[in-house]
Amino acid sequence: MQGRNPLLYMALWLFLSLLTLFPIYWLFVISVKPAVDLFTTPSLFLDAIYWKNYVNVLGNETLRGYMLNSMIISSGNAVLVTVLAFMACYALSRFDLAGKENIFFWTITNRMAPAAVFLLPFFLLFTQIITFGDWKLYDTKIGMILLYCTFNLPFAIWTLRPTIDGIPKELDEAATVDGASTWQVIHEVIFPLARPGLAVTLILTWVFAWNEFLLAATLTSFNARTITTGLSEYVTTTGTEWGAMAAIAVITLIPALIIFAVVQRHIVAGLTFGAVKE
Amino acid sequence: MRSNTVGWLMLAPTIAILGVFGIIPFLYVLYVAFHQWNPFGASPDMIYNGANNFRRLVFDAEFLTSIAFTMKFAFFAVLSEIALGYLLAQLFMKEFPGRGFFRTIHTLPLIVAPIVVGSVWRLMTTPSIGIIPYLLRNWFGYDLNIGRDATTAFTLTVIMDIWHWTPLVTLTLLAALLALPKEPFEQAQIDGANRRQIFWHVTLPMIRPAILATVFIRLMDALRTVDEVWMLTSGGPGAATRYVGLHIWKIVFPKTDYGYGAAISVIVLYLTLVMCWLLYVALVARRQRKRTF
Numbered sequence: 001m002q003g004r005n006p007l008l009y010m011a012l013w014l015f016l017s018l019l020t021l022f023p024i025y026w027l028f029v030i031s032v033k034p035a036v037d038l039f040t041t042p043s044l045f046l047d048a049i050y051w052k053n054y055v056n057v058l059g060n061e062t063l064r065g066y067m068l069n070s071m072i073i074s075s076g077n078a079v080l081v082t083v084l085a086f087m088a089c090y091a092l093s094r095f096d097l098a099g100k101e102n103i104f105f106w107t108i109t110n111r112m113a114p115a116a117v118f119l120l121p122f123f124l125l126f127t128q129i130i131t132f133g134d135w136k137l138y139d140t141k142i143g144m145i146l147l148y149c150t151f152n153l154p155f156a157i158w159t160l161r162p163t164i165d166g167i168p169k170e171l172d173e174a175a176t177v178d179g180a181s182t183w184q185v186i187h188e189v190i191f192p193l194a195r196p197g198l199a200v201t202l203i204l205t206w207v208f209a210w211n212e213f214l215l216a217a218t219l220t221s222f223n224a225r226t227i228t229t230g231l232s233e234y235v236t237t238t239g240t241e242w243g244a245m246a247a248i249a250v251i252t253l254i255p256a257l258i259i260f261a262v263v264q265r266h267i268v269a270g271l272t273f274g275a276v277k278e
Numbered sequence: 279m280r281s282n283t284v285g286w287l288m289l290a291p292t293i294a295i296l297g298v299f300g301i302i303p304f305l306y307v308l309y310v311a312f313h314q315w316n317p318f319g320a321s322p323d324m325i326y327n328g329a330n331n332f333r334r335l336v337f338d339a340e341f342l343t344s345i346a347f348t349m350k351f352a353f354f355a356v357l358s359e360i361a362l363g364y365l366l367a368q369l370f371m372k373e374f375p376g377r378g379f380f381r382t383i384h385t386l387p388l389i390v391a392p393i394v395v396g397s398v399w400r401l402m403t404t405p406s407i408g409i410i411p412y413l414l415r416n417w418f419g420y421d422l423n424i425g426r427d428a429t430t431a432f433t434l435t436v437i438m439d440i441w442h443w444t445p446l447v448t449l450t451l452l453a454a455l456l457a458l459p460k461e462p463f464e465q466a467q468i469d470g471a472n473r474r475q476i477f478w479h480v481t482l483p484m485i486r487p488a489i490l491a492t493v494f495i496r497l498m499d500a501l502r503t504v505d506e507v508w509m510l511t512s513g514g515p516g517a518a519t520r521y522v523g524l525h526i527w528k529i530v531f532p533k534t535d536y537g538y539g540a541a542i543s544v545i546v547l548y549l550t551l552v553m554c555w556l557l558y559v560a561l562v563a564r565r566q567r568k569r570t571f
Contacts, residue, residue: 095285
């Protein structure tokens with residue numbers, strides 16, 4: 001196998017990358033066309049670039065607010081989820097808790113709910129049940145950060161657990177014998193070794209929260225409205241504004257792209273899903 | 279041994295949050311499922327009607343076909359993603375210039391929001407304005423029309439799902455392959471095993487847990503796909519791509535038949551649960567057997 005030409009692989013990947021990139025390229029093409037051109041015969045290449053959509057989107061204060069909201073909500077959610085998942089996985093991995101495997105399975109069942117029906121109970125929870133005087137969870141960033149835990153926390157626990165399980169227990173035992181407290185074991189032994197797994201969890205949950213649409217559309221109106229929801233406003237109004245929508249979509253890709261490119265190595269190291277060396 | 283109290287304290291916030299946002303809404307949906315309730319209809323009150331909603335769904339042809347279509351969709355999508363993801367992960371195991379760069383490119387679809395994925399695929403495939411029907415007609419003389427042909431629409435939803443989610447599968451399987459020890463492979467080569475034998479008897483058994491876990495997550499998500507398919511086909515033509523998530527949506531929103539929608543949700547939740555539970559048992563059983571060796 002080693003004898004084969006690496007150029008062959010490069011050529012193959014170049015071809016596959018073109019397939020992968022095409023829909024994203026097309027998103028860009030739509031974003032730099034005036035509305036009238038979208039309904040003429042399509043052509044593969046652009047002959048002129050029309051930046052107006054980007055100017056409009058970036059100049060729109062409301063949309064900038066939505067983007068900031070999205071940034072706060074997805075970062076808050078990713079950090080919260082990663083911390084909680086780390087604690088939960090450590091507990092599941094290192095303690096002999098009664099029924100812990102059932103709890104582990106139960107967490108993932110929260111990700112299985114069909115969204116359409118669960119919107120209503122969430123709505124009631126946000127507007128009537130969890131209220132403190134005039135204060136409601138509805139249309140708050142805190143509300144969205146907590147709510148996104150329902151599907152992100154199970155995912156995080158399931159991706160992170162193999163990493164924590166894969167850290168040999170002998171290491172904690174040795175540290176404990178040397179007089180380390182539980183906190184010191186976590187801080188000085190587990191955390192550094194689990195770092196790639198934590199990085200992956202952080203990034204994927206961030207992306208999932210950033211991209212979520214249905215819940216944000218129902219449970220926010222302005223103060224906590226996210227950019228995917230703002231984007232859909234262009235889709236549902238009479239005669240979809242595809243250009244503006246595509247421009248927003250391209251802009252929302254950028255932060256995720258930057259994060260992904262920076263941590264590329266860790267992603268693979270962290271997503272071991274139970275195949276860690278024993 | 280340290281006290282288990284610390285362990286429970288560390289699990290507590292997770293249990294609390296999932297309890298509030300998972301169990302309470304679930305109990306509420308379960309309660310609604312036993313009622314007839316159309317809050318925007320002629321009689322907006324919740325009327326207890328026993329198991330009538332459940333009785334109704336057993337004879338509901340639309341629901342049954344949507345379940346069948348969803349299963350078909352999940353089966354083809356997840357199977358292709360696993361096969362393709364495995365092949366691509368193997369390709370990424372080779373050394374070649376630009377590997378890191380291509381890996382980043384390959385990860386890109388993962389970061390596109392489902393609603394955007396659906397929109398773009400719709401724009402690319404709409405007859406008369408889409409680039410794909412245009413190219414297919416010019417290059418191959420093939421007439422692609424998702425608005426008319428059920429099989430085409432179904433295939434397209436599967437292809438879109440493959441495009442969006444294969445990167446996740448590639449990443450997880452690549453991580454699994456990278457974590458494998460080298461010795462069994464060297465041993466097998468010394469013993470004169472060919473490539474196919476190595477795959478079946480060495481690689482596959484060793485990455486089986488990773489494959490199962492990936493199937494698990496993907497299956498669960500494929501069964502509840504809504505946004506993407508909604509944007510691409512709106513469930514059509516006819517009901518060919520009206521997967522069960524969309525079906526529930528249509529009952530709850532345009533028709534505001536909450537009681538019935540809740541009943542369907544409960545059933546779908548249990549179906550997903552049972553399928554995932556079977557997979558999970560397979561996964562755990564395997565791990566425990568490995569431990570006894």
